[in-house]
Amino acid sequence: MFIERFWRSLKQEDVYLKAYGTVLEARKNIDAYIDFYNHRRPHQSLGYQTPAEIYFAEKKNADALLKNLMINTVTHQINCSQPAAY
Numbered sequence: 001m002f003i004e005r006f007w008r009s010l011k012q013e014d015v016y017l018k019a020y021g022t023v024l025e026a027r028k029n030i031d032a033y034i035d036f037y038n039h040r041r042p043h044q045s046l047g048y049q050t051p052a053e054i055y056f057a058e059k060k061n062a063d064a065l066l067k068n069l070m071i072n073t074v075t076h077q078i079n080c081s082q083p084a085a086y
Contacts, residue, residue: 009037 014033020026042048 006037010034 010030010033014029015026018029020029037051039050039052042050046054
Protein backbone atom coordinates (compact mmCIF):
# COMPACT_ATOMS: atom_id res chain seq x y z
CA MET A 1 0.00 0.00 0.00
CA PHE A 2 2.80 2.44 0.82
CA ILE A 3 4.42 1.86 -2.57
CA GLU A 4 1.10 2.44 -4.34
CA ARG A 5 0.60 5.67 -2.38
CA PHE A 6 4.10 6.82 -3.34
CA TRP A 7 3.49 6.27 -7.06
CA ARG A 8 0.12 8.04 -6.85
CA SER A 9 1.76 11.00 -5.07
CA LEU A 10 4.62 11.12 -7.58
CA LYS A 11 2.24 11.18 -10.52
CA GLN A 12 -0.23 13.69 -9.02
CA GLU A 13 2.30 16.04 -7.43
CA ASP A 14 4.99 16.00 -10.12
CA VAL A 15 4.59 14.01 -13.34
CA TYR A 16 1.08 15.14 -14.32
CA LEU A 17 1.95 18.79 -13.60
CA LYS A 18 5.00 18.94 -15.86
CA ALA A 19 5.66 18.31 -19.51
CA TYR A 20 9.14 16.84 -19.54
CA GLY A 21 11.06 17.63 -22.72
CA THR A 22 13.49 14.74 -22.46
CA VAL A 23 14.01 11.51 -20.57
CA LEU A 24 16.96 13.14 -18.79
CA GLU A 25 14.75 16.02 -17.64
CA ALA A 26 12.14 13.55 -16.38
CA ARG A 27 14.77 11.56 -14.46
CA LYS A 28 16.20 14.70 -12.84
CA ASN A 29 12.76 15.95 -11.80
CA ILE A 30 11.65 12.54 -10.50
CA ASP A 31 14.92 12.16 -8.57
CA ALA A 32 14.33 15.60 -7.02
CA TYR A 33 10.75 14.63 -6.12
CA ILE A 34 11.90 11.39 -4.47
CA ASP A 35 14.39 13.37 -2.38
CA PHE A 36 11.64 15.84 -1.44
CA TYR A 37 9.19 13.01 -0.64
CA ASN A 38 11.65 11.22 1.65
CA HIS A 39 13.42 14.14 3.33
CA ARG A 40 11.20 17.24 3.34
CA ARG A 41 7.54 16.24 2.83
CA PRO A 42 5.78 15.46 6.13
CA HIS A 43 3.51 12.40 6.02
CA GLN A 44 0.26 12.30 7.98
CA SER A 45 0.56 8.53 8.44
CA LEU A 46 3.99 9.06 10.07
CA GLY A 47 2.78 11.65 12.56
CA TYR A 48 3.80 14.48 10.22
CA GLN A 49 7.40 13.32 10.12
CA THR A 50 9.33 12.49 6.99
CA PRO A 51 10.25 8.93 6.06
CA ALA A 52 13.91 9.84 6.55
CA GLU A 53 13.25 11.05 10.11
CA ILE A 54 11.53 7.76 10.96
CA TYR A 55 14.19 5.63 9.27
CA PHE A 56 17.18 7.35 10.84
CA ALA A 57 15.57 7.42 14.31
CA GLU A 58 14.88 3.68 14.07
CA LYS A 59 18.38 3.05 12.71
CA LYS A 60 19.91 5.01 15.59
CA ASN A 61 17.88 2.98 18.10
CA ALA A 62 18.79 -0.28 16.37
CA ASP A 63 22.48 0.69 16.33
CA ALA A 64 22.35 1.50 20.06
CA LEU A 65 20.63 -1.82 20.81
CA LEU A 66 23.22 -3.71 18.76
CA LYS A 67 26.07 -1.92 20.53
CA ASN A 68 24.61 -2.78 23.95
CA LEU A 69 24.09 -6.39 22.89
CA MET A 70 27.70 -6.64 21.73
CA ILE A 71 28.99 -5.10 24.96
CA ASN A 72 26.86 -7.45 27.05
CA THR A 73 27.99 -10.47 25.01
CA VAL A 74 31.67 -9.60 25.38
CA THR A 75 31.24 -8.91 29.10
CA HIS A 76 29.48 -12.24 29.55
CA GLN A 77 32.22 -14.08 27.64
CA ILE A 78 34.91 -12.44 29.77
CA ASN A 79 33.09 -13.30 32.99
CA CYS A 80 32.53 -16.90 31.90
CA SER A 81 36.14 -17.42 30.85
CA GLN A 82 37.65 -16.36 34.18
CA PRO A 83 38.34 -19.14 36.68
CA ALA A 84 36.11 -19.14 39.72
CA ALA A 85 37.64 -17.63 42.85
CA TYR A 86 37.33 -19.82 45.96
